[in-house]
Amino acid sequence: MPTPRDTPASRRSRANGDGTVYQRKDGRWEAAGYVLAPGDTRKRVRVYGITRKEALAKLTEKTAASNRGVPVPTAQGSVGAYLTYWLENVAVHQLRENTHTRYTACTNRYLIPGLGKKKLAKLTAKDVRTWLNQLRTTCQCCTRRLDAARNQPRCCATGMCCGKRLSPLTLAYVHSVLKSALEHAVREEEIPRNVARNVRIGTPRPRRFEPLTADEARTLLTAAQGHRLHALFELALRTGLRKGEILGLRWEDLDHGSGTASIRRTFQRTRSGGLTTLPTKTVSSERRIALPAPCLLSLRAHRKQQAQEKEKAGAGWVDSSHVFTRPDGHPIEPATLTRHFNALLRRAHLRQIRFHDLRHSTATLLLEQGVELVVIKELLGHAHIGVTATVYANPRELHQLGGKPQVARSGRRPTGAPSSYNLVA
Structure with missing residues (x-):
């Protein structure tokens, strides 16, 4: 009676449940067995190898993964x-x-x-x-x-x-x-x-940006005097609000009594919906911030100016309830604001920067004023303080602070700078 050692490799019997293995007519070896598939079902799979050992190794790998509860891939497409x-x-x-x-x-x-x-x-x-x-x-x-x-x-x-x-x-x-x-x-x-x-590709270095100095910030605000959007530029520089957050502000979001602004939405142009009001970028972006005194003064002046424009437009006025609008009351296009900002930079003879770079400048200038990093994080609406420290704050200022975020003061209050805060004094 022949022993298993005498039996040809292609005919050796395998234990029940171990699958089958045999040599094909083309010379390759094929192994087949049942493995776990999505939906808690079982599926028969086939693997191939040049040798019997290679085919069995591939089947054993799939069976081991199946025993660990990992379903076999079902993706057959590209x-x-x-x-x-x-x-x-x-x-x-x-x-x-x-x-x-x-x-x-x-x-x-x-x-x-x-x-x-x-x-x-x-x-x-x-x-x-x-x-x-x-x-x-x-x-x-x-x-x-x-x-x-x-x-x-x-x-x-x-x-x-x-x-x-x-x-x-x-x-x-x-x-x-x-x-x-x-x-x-x-x-x-x-x-x-x-x-x-x-696959690791390394951490790319962020785009190097030199934030506005206090002197450049003063020059920008001086050049904005008399501009119909002066209040907008001052608000952007002193609070670091995103472009969409500023354009999405409505008068109902401002509380002049407490000197605060509630950031509840953003305003963007989308391909399908055109100019659209959307929720804030993240949950942390929905916040209430304290407004510096210069912003409150410029906003009051802006509201009077808007009332005059409404009276002048008459029946052509569109009441959108936005704080910053066109002279006819329509909301401002983000691209239009960019053109106004670039023109303002040229008027002030300042280097060309993005509107969003005002947000970077706000973080750095506040650090120079001694405002705690965690307070700046809340003001800018970041979910994690690491974003404030590594992306928006000037590394020079972080080095002066020892590279460590400072602990916030206790007490519940609108996020923002202290009452004595003066960004570009």
Whole structure:
């Protein structure tokens, strides 16, 4: 009677539940067995190898994962197909419209061209790393054929590559979008793990910005005197409110008696809804802040000016109840505010900065005045003090403070600076 050692490898019997293994006609070895699938069901899977040992090793790996309660991946489609599904059915309900628009542009521009044809279930960390390295080192004019579409080619189409590369910040953003999409695929049990999380690209340095000095802030406010939006520019510089938060302010949000403003909404232009009122950026962004005395004075003057404009417009006035409006009462476009701000900088002979950079300047100037970092965090509406310390505050000022956030004073009060606070005195 033959012993198991005498039996050919292809015919050796395996214990019940261990699956089967045999050699195919093409010479490869195939192993098959039942493993856990999504929905608490079981599914028969097949794996292949050059040798019997290799095929068994692959089956053993899947069986071990199944015994740990990890379902076998069910994703048979491509990465591109899943990204499209994720954007249209998942991200659209979880992200703000403008954020979703940026995610879509990033996906169509970088993710799908680079990884779209790969099978989702077979995507590896090596695939992601290789793709990111290619993005990091390849001229985007060449890769995306941007130069060929120009009326006057000046790069690849002329045989002289400009060497345009993605910035580290853009590369990190592209990587984060991929991680978000694959994370949802893991939650839906389409794949067992998020391979993008296993790829480290380093922490990019934030864009260096030199905040306005106290002298530059005074120059800006002096140049704004007489401008119909003087109160807006003063409010932005002294409180660090975001552009959308300022444009979304309504008179009902201001309490002149207590000298406070309630930040409840933001005002943006979206692709589908046009000018739209939206909730604040985060839960922490909805807050009540104390207004400095100069802001209260300029807001009172602004309200009188708005009453005169309303009387002059007559029947053409649109009562939007916004604090800052056009001369006919309509809300102000964010892009229009940017043009007004750039013109103000030119009038004041100041260097060109973004409107949002006033928010950075506020944090630094308040630190110079001795205001505690945690109070600035509440004033700006940040969820975490690390954002205030690493992004919005000047590293020089943090160094003077020892690099450590200061502890807030006790007592409940509207977030803001002390009553003696004078940002640009």
